Amino acid sequence: MSDIDKLTQLLLQQAELSAQREERLAGVFTMAARADSGAEATVIGEDSLSSICVEPAQLEPCIGQPFSAVGRHPLTCIGSFQAALELGDRSTTAAVFVIKEMTGLLLRWFDCVALGILPRDFPAQIRSVEDTPRPTDDATHSGDVTPSDDVTPSALPAAAGSARCASDRPTPCETSRDRLCPATGAETGGPAPPADGPSPAAGLGGPLPAWNSDSEPPEALAPLIDSALERVRAAAERDPEHRALSEVILAGFPENRHEAPPAVRAYWGVRHQLAIDDGLVVYGARLVVPSALRRGVLEKLHASHQGVDRTKRRARLSVYWPGIDKQIADTVAACAQCRQRLPSHAREPMWREDGAPTRVFESVSADYFSAGGHTYLVYVDRLSGWPYVTVCPRTASADHLARQLRLMFSQTGVPTVCYNKSTRRLPALKLGSRVDLQDPTTGRWNRIGVIVGVGQRRTYLVKTASGRVLWRNRRYLRPYRPLLTEPTPPVAPSAPRPPAAGASQPPPPPAAGAPQPPPPPPLPERTAVAAERAVRPAAGAPVCRSPPVWSPEVETAAAAALPRRSQRQRRGPGRLQVRWGATSYEE
Ligand SMILES: [Zn+2]
Numbered sequence: 001m002s003d004i005d006k007l008t009q010l011l012l013q014q015a016e017l018s019a020q021r022e023e024r025l026a027g028v029f030t031m032a033a034r035a036d037s038g039a040e041a042t043v044i045g046e047d048s049l050s051s052i053c054v055e056p057a058q059l060e061p062c063i064g065q066p067f068s069a070v071g072r073h074p075l076t077c078i079g080s081f082q083a084a085l086e087l088g089d090r091s092t093t094a095a096v097f098v099i100k101e102m103t104g105l106l107l108r109w110f111d112c113v114a115l116g117i118l119p120r121d122f123p124a125q126i127r128s129v130e131d132t133p134r135p136t137d138d139a140t141h142s143g144d145v146t147p148s149d150d151v152t153p154s155a156l157p158a159a160a161g162s163a164r165c166a167s168d169r170p171t172p173c174e175t176s177r178d179r180l181c182p183a184t185g186a187e188t189g190g191p192a193p194p195a196d197g198p199s200p201a202a203g204l205g206g207p208l209p210a211w212n213s214d215s216e217p218p219e220a221l222a223p224l225i226d227s228a229l230e231r232v233r234a235a236a237e238r239d240p241e242h243r244a245l246s247e248v249i250l251a252g253f254p255e256n257r258h259e260a261p262p263a264v265r266a267y268w269g270v271r272h273q274l275a276i277d278d279g280l281v282v283y284g285a286r287l288v289v290p291s292a293l294r295r296g297v298l299e300k301l302h303a304s305h306q307g308v309d310r311t312k313r314r315a316r317l318s319v320y321w322p323g324i325d326k327q328i329a330d331t332v333a334a335c336a337q338c339r340q341r342l343p344s345h346a347r348e349p350m351w352r353e354d355g356a357p358t359r360v361f362e363s364v365s366a367d368y369f370s371a372g373g374h375t376y377l378v379y380v381d382r383l384s385g386w387p388y389v390t391v392c393p394r395t396a397s398a399d400h401l402a403r404q405l406r407l408m409f410s411q412t413g414v415p416t417v418c419y420n421k422s423t424r425r426l427p428a429l430k431l432g433s434r435v436d437l438q439d440p441t442t443g444r445w446n447r448i449g450v451i452v453g454v455g456q457r458r459t460y461l462v463k464t465a466s467g468r469v470l471w472r473n474r475r476y477l478r479p480y481r482p483l484l485t486e487p488t489p490p491v492a493p494s495a496p497r498p499p500a501a502g503a504s505q506p507p508p509p510p511a512a513g514a515p516q517p518p519p520p521p522p523l524p525e526r527t528a529v530a531a532e533r534a535v536r537p538a539a540g541a542p543v544c545r546s547p548p549v550w551s552p553e554v555e556t557a558a559a560a561a562l563p564r565r566s567q568r569q570r571r572g573p574g575r576l577q578v579r580w581g582a583t584s585y586e587e
Contacts, residue, residue, distance in 0.1 A: 029053075033085075033105035035112040037122060041067070042085075042094045042111050045103035046078060054081060059098060067099060076100040087115040232293060233279055239290040245281055249274050266322035286320040294321055298331055305337045334484035339436070340444040345475045346424040348458065357383040361412040366405070368396055377401065379408050388412075395440050398457045398473050426474050429460055434480035437462060437472060448480060 029052045049056070059079025067075040078098040085092050085107070092114035096105075112118040236242040244263040253271045254260050260268065267274060273284050281288040289297050297319055301311050311328045332338045347368070357363035363382040368375055375396050379388040390404055409415075429435060429451050437447040449470070453461030458474040 031105060033107050035107050035117045037109045037112065037118060039106055039108040041097050042106065042108045043067070043097045043099045043102065044105045046098055046100045047103055048105060049098055054098075056098075062097060067097070069101075075102070085111055085115060087117065090114065090116050229280070232287065232290065235290040235292045236280060239292060242281065242288070242290045245274070245288070246276055246279075249276055249281065270320075283320040286316065286318055289319050289321050291321075294324075294327075298324075298327060301328065302331050302335065302338075305335060305341060307338055307341065307343075308332045330484055336483060339481075339483065340446045342436075342445050342478070344438065344443055345426055345478070348424065348426055348475065357381075360384050360386070362416055364408075364412075364415040368392065377404055379405075381412070398459065402457065426458075428458075429454075429474065429477060429479065435460075435462060435477045436480055437464065437470075438476040438478070440476060445478060451477075 031048070031051065046056075056078060059081055062077035062079050067077050069075055076099065078100055080095050080097045083094060083096045085094055092111055094108075094111050107115070107117070109118065109122075113120055113122070236246075241263045244261050245267060248261060248264045253268075257265055257268045267288075270283055274288070275282050301315050301319070306314070308329050311332060312325055315324055315328060360383050361381045364379060365382055366377065366379045368377055370376070375392040375394065377390050377392050377396070379390075380386065388408060392400060392404075431451050431454060433451050435449055435451060436445040437449050438445050439447070447464050449462035449464040451460050452463045452469065455461060455471060459471050460474065460477060461469060462472050462477065463469050
């Protein structure tokens with residue numbers, strides 16, 4: 001190397017040193033930082049504080065929730081200071097919290113996004129993200145930090161700042177050279193080693209607890225014991241059916257169903273998919289729940305009141321026992337909230353199509369569609385394809401549709417065919433029938449009424465329970481279905497069945513899978529009076545204070561006592577017979 005080269009190099013080094021000195025005088029320091037998408041606060045180790053010449057006395061006191069690391073290890077926050085962070089041509093302002101137990105600088109998700117290390121749509125994985133302000137601009141973002149102990153740290157993919165990575169170690173977290181400019185500013189600081197401190201976030205929740213390979217050993221995490229599984233295991237050990245099932249699975253099912261122990265015969269249909277996993281019986285990917293826990297599991301499955309289909313779908317992802325589908329259906333049928341959330345009816349067709357058009361606007365199609373928060377009615381000629389689009393009010397009513405169509409007909413001529421393929425004709429409702437009314441705004445089927453009049457254009461006059469009389473379109477009416485009073489309790493298949501119903505026995509509960517018997521038909525008033533007399537013992541008969549035992553006649557009489565629905569119900573039997581103990585009465 002020639003002298004000139006050496007001189008040039010020396011001059012360049014001097015220029016760089018003087019530039020660094022100027023920066024230090026201005027309170028600007030360059031140091032390495034690590035990005036942590038799971039961290040909720042930007043933190044710096046206490047030992048790195050001296051490298052950027054921030055005195056502990058200059059720190060603001062740390063207010064807020066305590067900081068904690070992976071595995072909920074508590075961390076000591078000494079204080080915080082405001083700093084401007086720069087990376088390349090991007091910068092952001094952040095509150096930096098000083099943590100005693102860690103080293104180096106760790107950037108939270110918001111600052112990583114603001115500095116362009118992470119793409120904006122990178123998942124933050126912070127549960128309390130709605131409590132934390134999102135960065136509104138790449139350049140300016142002041143961070144109110146809400147440290148929480150309930151987030152999941154995660155590995156970080158290569159981000160925009162990875163070109164500036166100072167660490168050549170293959171760590172899950174990218175390390176990027178960053179410039180830390182404390183507002184209190186002072187002396188110099190070199191690049192700090194990658195922090196080995198944990199993130200101010202605990203590893204709980206999420207599908208798998210993740211950890212940084214260089215921050216927390218896996219042993220430091222809480223042992224992976226699922227308390228729910230432990231409860232299932234304990235219940236399975238106490239459950240004789242579950243024990244018998246395990247034994248049969250281990251020994252193999254017999255050739256014929258009748259050779260299997262009675263307790264496990266309910267599993268005959270699924271015997272090929274049953275297995276034992278870690279002491280628990282599984283059916284495919286579903287856990288076979290012991291009898292004692294079924295009621296609780298059923299309540300959890302139904303907790304969000306999503307109706308039969310979605311509740312069954314939820315169950316098929318995780319749990320199983322014989323008759324679970326029927327029990328879900330019964331539970332939903334007995335739930336008033338689920339009935340209120342029944343889906344709305346499909347729209348009804350306007351006309352039925354027959355034949356191909358021969359002139360324009362002879363055959364038309366019409367339908368509603370929504371765009372940009374508005375509802376539109378589109379009216380199209382099927383021969384030419386010429387459309388008319390009109391804006392509708394938010395709740396497009398039948399009256400509005402009729403007005404619009406009349407307008408269209410006056411402009412284009414009355415079509416012979418009007419077609420709408422997405423509609424479905426709803427069956428007509430009878431006078432006097434009980435109906436559920438849907439609230440057009442909330443979509444809830446939350447009122448019950450009786451049809452007292454039938455109007456044009458599929459409208460009905462409905463009298464509600466409160467006495468109000470309303471006109472409602474057929475779309476907002478649904479035949480009333482009474483709630484099941486009590487859902488079928490989940491019972492073990494091995495539980496003994498009650499004996500068959502005799503004259504002096506109560507009726508057996510409906511067998512699993514069998515359709516529910518229809519509600520007893522209401523009877524005219526005259527029959528109700530007759531039935532009431534029929535259940536009363538005749539004069540001279542022995543007075544018995546015990547309730548009458550069940551018989552079909554008593555059931556009919558009890559049904560007659562129910563409020564009648566309308567004038568047009570079928571008549572009950574003319575003669576009634578009641579058996580009460582050993583005596584029978586006839587009307
Ligand atoms: Zn429900």
